[in-house]
Amino acid sequence: QEFVHASEIIFEDVSFSYRQDEPILRALSFRVPIGKHVAIVGPTGSGKSTIIRLLCRLYEPQKGKILLDGIDIRALPLSVLRHRLGVVLQDTFICSGNVAMNLRLNAQITNAQILKTCQSLGISPFLNSLSKGLETELRERGGNLSSGERQLLSVARVAIRNPSVLVMDEATASMDPSTEATLQRDLESLLDQRTAIVIAHRLATIEAADQILVLKQGKLVEAGTHVEL
Ligand code: ATP
Ligand code: MG
Numbered sequence: 001q002e003f004v005h006a007s008e009i010i011f012e013d014v015s016f017s018y019r020q021d022e023p024i025l026r027a028l029s030f031r032v033p034i035g036k037h038v039a040i041v042g043p044t045g046s047g048k049s050t051i052i053r054l055l056c057r058l059y060e061p062q063k064g065k066i067l068l069d070g071i072d073i074r075a076l077p078l079s080v081l082r083h084r085l086g087v088v089l090q091d092t093f094i095c096s097g098n099v100a101m102n103l104r105l106n107a108q109i110t111n112a113q114i115l116k117t118c119q120s121l122g123i124s125p126f127l128n129s130l131s132k133g134l135e136t137e138l139r140e141r142g143g144n145l146s147s148g149e150r151q152l153l154s155v156a157r158v159a160i161r162n163p164s165v166l167v168m169d170e171a172t173a174s175m176d177p178s179t180e181a182t183l184q185r186d187l188e189s190l191l192d193q194r195t196a197i198v199i200a201h202r203l204a205t206i207e208a209a210d211q212i213l214v215l216k217q218g219k220l221v222e223a224g225t226h227v228e229l
Contacts, residue, residue, distance in 0.1 A: 006035045006195045007069050007084060007164045009055070014064035016047075016054060016218075024050050025218040027064070032195055037208065039200035042215030048199045049090070050218075052167055055197070057081060068165075086163030086190075090171055090199075092154040094142030099127065100134040103157050117160045121189045126152045126182055148175035148183060155186045166196040170205060180204075 009032040016025040024047045032038045040048050053059050055066060057073060066073045073081055094102055100111050111134050118124045126149070130136040142150045151171050158166065168187075175183065184204050200206045207226045214222035214229070222229060 005164050006193060008032065008034045008067075009165065009195060009197065010067040010070075011051070012065050012067065014054065014061045014066060016050060016059065016061045016063075018050075018059070023218060025054075025061070028218070028220055029064075030213055030220065030223070032197060032211075035193060035195055036210040037191055037196040037198065039198050039206050039209035039212045040215055041200055041206065041212060046215045047218040048215055049169055051215075052087070052089075052169055052197070052199065055167060056085060056087060083161075084164050086158035086161055086166050088151065088154045088158055088166070088168040090169040092142065092150040094138055094140070094145070094150060094153070096140040097138065098132075098134065099130060099136045099138060099153070102138055102153060103134075103160060105157070107161065109160055114156075114160055117162070118156055121159050121186070123152075123156050123159055123186045123189070126186075127156065146175070146179065147171050147173040148179035152179065152183055152186060155183070155190060159186075159190050164194060166190060166194050166198075168196065169199040170201045172201050 011028050011030050014025055014028045015023065017023045030038070040051065042048055054061055057078060060074070068076065068081065068084065100114060103114055114134065115124065118127055127133055138144060145153065148171065198205055198209070200209065206212060209226065211223060212226060212229055213220055
């Protein structure tokens with residue numbers, strides 16, 4: 001696999017509201033150094049997923065800026081920005097079709113390349129466990145997969161794109177221990193050498209993070225390592 005150039009992310013005094021007079025993020029500033037992993041925790045509705053939406057430029061902050069390797073993301077073509085970010089969302093988008101189609105989406109990647117990347121990252125056990133491997137048919141919205149399995153698929157989907165930044169909104173649903181263990185292993189290899197922002201719900205993620213940011217009502221109220229907090 002080619003070398004991954006990791007990136008630095010900076011949120012600088014970012015304020016945002018979906019609607020007027022309803023601030024969701026308030027003067028939010030933080031930095032994710034190259035290759036480091038930041039976990040964001042906070043109560044439901046505190047604005048965690050909104051941070052990801054702003055980073056992907058689904059919305060724009062009314063105030064402040066977001067920098068990727070020192071460049072304001074507004075100055076980057078969307079295609080470049082989204083090529084650099086590998087995004088795993090809470091609810092993985094699954095379309096009817098086989099696993100290979102779901103992993104590849106619109107990218108020009110052969111089945112052999114998918115398998116090679118997943119193998120090198122150690123992500124293949126899940127794919128191998130499927131009755132027909134990459135040819136396994138999935139139902140629309142992934143009805144025949146558990147929530148944990150959908151996240152595994154999503155992690156593989158991101159891995160084959162080899163992004164410099166991993167952005168993840170962890171599923172809140174609990175997983176069976178074996179899926180959880182597989183996910184943990186897959187994430188460890190995917191996170192290696194990459195910069196990451198993870199909205200964390202699992203203790204394993206929080207413990208492994210270089211820094212934990214605690215968000216409350218759109219404000220950063222605490223920051224530190226698991227041991228410090
Ligand atoms: P959870 O832990 O439940 O996923 P969260 O911290 O990710 O919560 P966000 O999804 O960032 O929370 O939402 C923050 C606030 O913004 C919530 O009050 C939510 O209702 C509101 N919100 C989210 N999306 C929109 C939208 N598209 N339009 C208006 N308000 C929204
Ligand atoms: Mg959320």
